Each structure stands twice: as C-alpha cells, then as structure tokens.
Amino acid sequence: MKKIFNTCLLVAGSFAVFSLTACSDDKMEESTSPETQTLNAKLDQPNVLEKACSFVDFNWSWTAILKTALPNSDDTNFMNAQMVNIASMWGESTPTLRFVEDPIQANKTYNAMSYQNGYKIYYGYDIYKDAKAKGGDIVNAMILAHEYGHQLQYKYSLPTVKESTARPNELEADGFAGYYLRRPNGYNKTNFTEIASAYEFAQSIGDYQTTSQNHHGTPPQRRSAVRLGFLLGEYGLSAADFDYYFFYYYQGVLDGTWKNNTTPRNPELEAYMSQYIDELRKIQTGEISAEEFKNLK
Numbered sequence: 542m543k544k545i546f547n548t549c550l551l552v553a554g555s556f557a558v559f560s561l562t563a564c565s566d567d568k569m570e571e572s573t574s575p576e577t578q579t580l581n582a583k584l585d586q587p588n589v590l591e592k593a594c595s596f597v598d599f600n601w602s603w604t605a606i607l608k609t610a611l612p613n614s615d616d617t618n619f620m621n622a623q624m625v626n627i628a629s630m631w632g633e634s635t636p637t638l639r640f641v642e643d644p645i646q647a648n649k650t651y652n653a654m655s656y657q658n659g660y661k662i663y664y665g666y667d668i669y670k671d672a673k674a675k676g677g678d679i680v681n682a683m684i685l686a687h688e689y690g691h692q693l694q695y696k697y698s699l700p701t702v703k704e705s706t707a708r709p710n711e712l713e714a715d716g717f718a719g720y721y722l723r724r725p726n727g728y729n730k731t732n733f734t735e736i737a738s739a740y741e742f743a744q745s746i747g748d749y750q751t752t753s754q755n756h757h758g759t760p761p762q763r764r765s766a767v768r769l770g771f772l773l774g775e776y777g778l779s780a781a782d783f784d785y786y787f788f789y790y791y792q793g794v795l796d797g798t799w800k801n802n803t804t805p806r807n808p809e810l811e812a813y814m815s816q817y818i819d820e821l822r823k824i825q826t827g828e829i830s831a832e833e834f835k836n837l838k
Contacts, residue, residue: 655691690717719770
C-alpha cells in the first residue's frame with residue numbers, strides 16, 4: 542500500500558537533486574507493461590524504475606538509501622523473523638525485506654510499501670521508529686502483515702471484490718493483518734485488547750475521501766476490517782478462503798444482506814461469526830467508539 546501510514550497519504554513530496562554513491566549497483570529494473578501499470582495504479586502500489594540502492598525508486602525521495610538493516614540489530618532481527626513467520630503462516634516463501642533510510646530528510650521514510658514486481662517489501666526507518674514508540678513491536682508486526690497481505694493479493698489476483706478506489710484492497714490487507722496477529726502460528730494474540738491499541742496506529746490514517754482513487758476506507762471501516770480479520774483467525778484459512786469469508790461478512794455488514802445468504806461454506810464458522818455481525822456493523826458505522834473498540838474481547 543503506497544504511503545499507507547500518513548494522514549495525507551504520504552505523497553512522496555518534492556525530490557531534492559542529490560547524488561549518492563553508497564552503492565555500486567545501479568542496474569535499472571525494467572518497467573512493467575501498460576496493463577500492469579494500470580493495475581498497480583489502481584492498487585496504489587509502486588512499480589516504476591528502481592535501483593538497488595543510492596536512488597531507491599520514484600516512490601521515495603532522491604536522498605533515500607536502501608538498507609538491509611535498521612539502526613538497532615534487535616529491531617532488524619525482529620522484523621526479519623516476522624517476515625519469515627508471516628510468509629510461513631501462509632505457506633509461502635519469504636519475500637525480500639529491505640529498509641529505507643534518508644539521512645537528509647528522515648520524515649520522507651514514514652512509509653511502508655509492498656511491490657508487485659520482485660516479491661519484496663520496503664520499510665522506512667521513520668515509520669518503524671514512530672510505530673515502535675507508539676505501540677511497541679506489535680505495531681510493526683501488524684504493518685508488515687498488512688504489507689504482506691498485498692503480496693497475497695498480487696499472487697492470487699485478490700481481492701475478488703472490486704471498486705473504483707483502493708478501499709477493498711486496503712481493507713482486506715487490514716483483515717490479513719488482524720488474522721496474522723491472532724493465529725497460533727502467527728503472532729498468537731488471542732485477546733483482542735492486545736492488538737486493538739496497536740491497530741489504532743493504522744486506523745488513524747483512514748480517510749473520508751470516498752471518491753478518490755486512493756481512498757483506503759474510513760477509520761471506522763478500517764477498525765471493522767481488522768476486527769473481522771481477527772475473528773476469522775479462529776479458523777485456519779487459505780488466502781482464497783480468507784478473501785471469500787472476509788467479503789462475505791464485510792459486504793454483508795455494509796449493505797445489510799448477510800442474513801439473506803443461507804448457503805454458507807462452513808456452518809461452524811457461520812455459527813461463530815453470527816455472534817459478531819451486529820458488533821461489526823456498529824464498528825464500521827462508528828456506533829462503537831475508539832475506546833470501546835480497544836476493550837472488545
């Protein structure tokens with residue numbers, strides 16, 4: 542998700558003319574086809590020319606540098622371990638995880654991006670630092686799981702629900718993050734209160750620009766998406782099954798059609814989820830406040 546953790550969508554900003562010589566590899570990747578570029582634009586994902594380091598790519602400032610580590614080795618080890626665990630939980634190989642530093646404009650790295658080309662995620666120094674300060678390690682685990690959700694979308698042509706904005710892509714990625722935080726082979730948090738405060742860091746960048754191509758969902762919708770993902774974490778699901786259930790329940794909550802569907806795939810899951818439909822509706826409409834959200838079980 543491009544610039545996902547900034548209230549202004551973290552547009553890259555003005556580029557400074559600056560020459561770096563931190564790396565010797567300046568081989569350029571080829572840009573994608575026009576069809577793929579159109580898809581990437583809709584998903585709000587990066588895709589254009591990129592270098593291994595020095596100039597990272599056009600989604601970052603000209604002064605940014607690609608790194609293999611964060612300043613603190615414990616932080617680096619945590620993130621690398623989380624990357625392995627997230628991919629393993631989904632039965633996938635581990636993508637490339639790199640970090641982005643900007644020694645000139647630190648705030649230009651308040652960003653995390655999942656790339657369709659190259660099976661990789663780039664994670665900014667500044668967003669890592671702020672997320673950890675505000676909510677501890679779990680916040681960065683959540684952001685990374687969200688970004689990996691986009692990798693699942695790329696591989697399996699998800700989401701199956703399409704809109705004119707990025708909302709279904711971003712809300713499903715929120716759901717993937719909530720799912721990971723709950724699963725026993727994921728982050729293994731069975732009490733929602735343990736993850737709700739962490740997710741407040743992400744929902745705060747929800748927006749109300751519902752006709753914008755970059756619309757990611759309103760803050761209440763993002764809360765309801767991660768809550769739904771967390772609830773679905775009661776069951777082991779493939780990415781495709783997750784997509785089915787996520788939109789089966791989420792769209793039903795939005796348009797009130799859920800109870801009209803009488804042929805669920807899994808009656809046990811249906812019985813479990815039926816306890817929470819009204820709650821999900823109240824979260825996405827804002828009837829359940831941010832404070833009440835944090836105290837859900």
